[in-house]
Amino acid sequence: MIAGGTSSGPVIQARNIRRVFRSSRKGEGLKGALKLLARPEYQEHVALKGVSFELEPGSFNGLIGANGAGKTTLLKILSGLIPPTSGEARVLGFEPFKRPVEFRRRISLVMGQKAQLWWDLPAIDAFDLLRAIYEIPLKDYRERLQLLSELLEVGRHLNTQIRRLSLGERMKMELIGAILHWPSVIFLDEPTIGLDVLAAQKLREFLRVFNEREKATIILTSHNMDDIERLCSRVLILRDGELIFDGAPNGLTQAGHSRLRVRLRETPSAEELSHVTAVPVTAIQVDEAEEGETKAIHFTVKQDRIVAILQALMQRFHIIDMGIEEQSLESVIHRLYVEGELRS
Amino acid sequence: MKLEWRLAALKNGFQDATAYRIEFVLEFLGAALVPAAIQWVLWYALFTIGGATEIAGMTHAELIHYTLVSILFTQIRGGDLDFELGEMIRSGQLSNYLLRPVGVVEFIFLRGLAPKLFIAGFCLALGLLLSFFTELSPFRLVASMGLALLGNIIYYQLSASLAAAAFVWEEAYSLLMVKNMVVNLLSGELIPLNLFPASLSWVWQSAPFYLFVFGPTQYALGRWSHEQFLTQLGIACLWLVVGSGLVRLTWGLGIRRYLSLGG
Incomplete structure (x- = not known):
């Protein structure tokens, strides 16, 4: 087991993680609606079926699988949003679901389909708030913001309301907001979704440079195989909640x-x-x-x-x-x- | 206690609330004037049309005073932060806040408090200006505004605890709507609470809602003594402790059931 906050050995450990979701089942039509009111029935869905793996510090990992394979559920467990039904997860030596402040300071989760910044405010105001939340020294904050906005070419949009930005520009701002505090572990859930080829390429290049320069451990989920092939040194493939492959992407194609x-x-x-x-x-x-x-x-x-x-x-x-x-x-x-x- | 992020959250909340100027002003005016208009119509019907000379020991003029002064405090309590919390739980948007190294309930509160503080300052200035031309005591006005702000915190604590029902039921909208109606009635925002039958006064006295509008208005109008005010201040502090405990309990239990849907 890793000591809390140290980075010797694996930075992310998943041991036999299983997650079951329970939800009410609604039958068809009016009869179904009435039945739901009087006597609801519940169904269980097993999203993850005993997933185990370990990831090394500074590695860039791809997590792939079809819709409903369990990718996002796994990221939510590793980032501490939801607990596993059974099994154990450890990230940076912490148990994620306990969400200690030190853990939250050192991770980041970007969901391509979920905005984290405030729509009615310009990005610069949101970044200023994040600076205070993560207690980033002003000098570091300015340097990082300049570096990130240059790498992603969004400097001229910093004072524009988020909701007035294009999808690509918004995603880049989301990414800046997610890594301004220089996290040790970054979870990226389909960050290039909906982006045009150029924007996706820019984002990919940025992630590659950031990973190389800062040695952050990254898990990236994507349906875009270009993302995975170009960035990831390791690939985990999920199918129906089971880990069916764990290895290098070239191993998947060559040794296959x-x-x-x-x-x-x-x-x-x-x-x-x-x-x-x-x-x-x-x-x-x-x-x-x-x-x-x-x-x-x-x-x-x-x-x-x-x-x-x-x-x-x-x-x-x-x-x-x-x-x-x-x-x-x-x-x-x-x-x-x-x-x-x-x-x- | 880290001050920097709290001040930044207040600043950010104010920037967000005032992003659309007209919307901000209209919301403020509408919420202030509608309850006042309802009261004015009611007093007119009772005194002018009905011919009453006194209701529950209060004259027409005293009730009008109540209406006018209560406007200063109705704006301080409230807001829709609880609805926002409930929707965030339901939609999974809460995930954005859970990952930040700050308390989510407090963070949302501070962002929502910012415009209320601005409005409190504005209302206080208006009240102090009025005190030059009326018998209102500036000291009592300032103390009343302090009580109203404490009421704002208690209101949010209770509302956030109710919003946590969304962890279990997924949708807490109706529960929060019912709460709003009860608060509207028992805070003294629509009618002075001494119009309640004496036998039912325990209803409003056993909830903290009267501390939001009725209490501050009574003290500002000189109808509560300083001793009464201090006692009520003590009661408000007790409610703060109760509210804090409720938030910890409901959110501590609820968060385990959070599904973080979407994404």
């Missing part, structure tokens, strides 16, 4: 599989192809053919099996065209999800 693409004169089914090549159906994807073209068939397999698969195909079919495609992180995650769905 390659995609062999072939076009055949014949049009065999996926089952037949599976029978011939001994590749599971789940690893075979038959694309819809364009007009006048034959169907492209993708085999997601380990590299050392490619030759054997081609030999098996040639014995049975006529290969018109073939190639090996680089796997993107996105396609790997897609495959992990599809495999999971088929299994369940």
Whole structure:
């Protein structure tokens, strides 16, 4: 266990974290509404099913998964907003849900879909309040504000009401507000959501520089694989509340599989192809053919099996065209999800 | 006790409340004049149309005085901070504040208090100006305003405790609306509380709401002695302790059920 406030060893620890949400269930129509009034029924949803991992200080980590996979719930537990139903979380040596002041001084949570600054005030007024809340010395505050507003190119908007800013500018202000106190741990929940390519790129670059310069530990959730590939040295993938991958993103693509693409004169089914090549159906994807073209068939397999698969195909079919495609992180995650769905 | 963030929260709250000038002025005037207009109509009906000469020992002129002086204090209590808290709990917006290294209930209070302090200063200045032309005592006016400000804190404590119901029920709007109606009646904002039947005076005396408007008005008008005022000040302090305990209890229990929805 880490001593409160020290940073030797893992900075974030999650041990068998489970979180269950209970909510009332409303039936359909008027009957459902009346039943809810008289005798409400409750349902339980297990958002996290025993998630465990440890993160090192200064690391940049990606947390990915489909909607409802449990990413935001995990961030809320780690930042101390909600407690786990069972299991243990420790961040910077603190138990997050106890929310000691020292813990709150050293973390930050940015939610792309939730504004933290005050809409009717210019950002500079909100930053001034945050300076007082976090007791940032005036000299440091001025230096940081100048640095951050230059990095994010929002200096000229500091005196504009937040609600009058564009989404991208607002998000940049949110980010400045979240890190003015130089937190040791930053939780970023989809910070690039809704941003255009340029704004997202700027934000990404800023996060990279900040992580390198200040050695802050960052957990980033995003549906944008560009964010993850370019920034994160480690990726955690959640599916239905379970951690299904924990490792380097290049490990996910390299140590995983390659995609062999072939076009055949014949049009065999996926089952037949599976029978011939001994590749599971789940690893075979038959694309819809364009007009006048034959169907492209993708085999997601380990590299050392490619030759054997081609030999098996040639014995049975006529290969018109073939190639090996680089796997993107996105396609790997897609495959992990599809495999999971088929299994369940 | 850290003063810097508290002063900054007050400053920020004032900036936020006055971001839209017309809105700020209209809210102030509307909330001050509507209860006064209701009282004026009521006294007119009773004395001019009904022909009454005295009600509960008070003449028409005394009731008009009550109405005018109570305006100075009706603006101090209240605000919709409890509704804001309830909505923040329901929508998950509370998360923004929970992560800051300051107490969330106190932080919201200070932001909401800022415009009230400004209004208190304005009303006090107005009262002191009036004291030059009337028999109002400047000393009593200042002390009454102090009591009204204590009332503002008690009101917020009780309201914040009720808003914590949103942790359990998700929606506390109706509860807070009912509370508002009770406070309107029992604070003396709509009618002087000595119009209550004597047998029912225990109703308003057993709640702290009379300390918000009725108490300060009575003292400012010289209808309470200094001893009575000091006793009521002591009672207000006791309510402050009770309110503080209630906030700790309700929020301590409620926060465990917080879902932090959204995001």
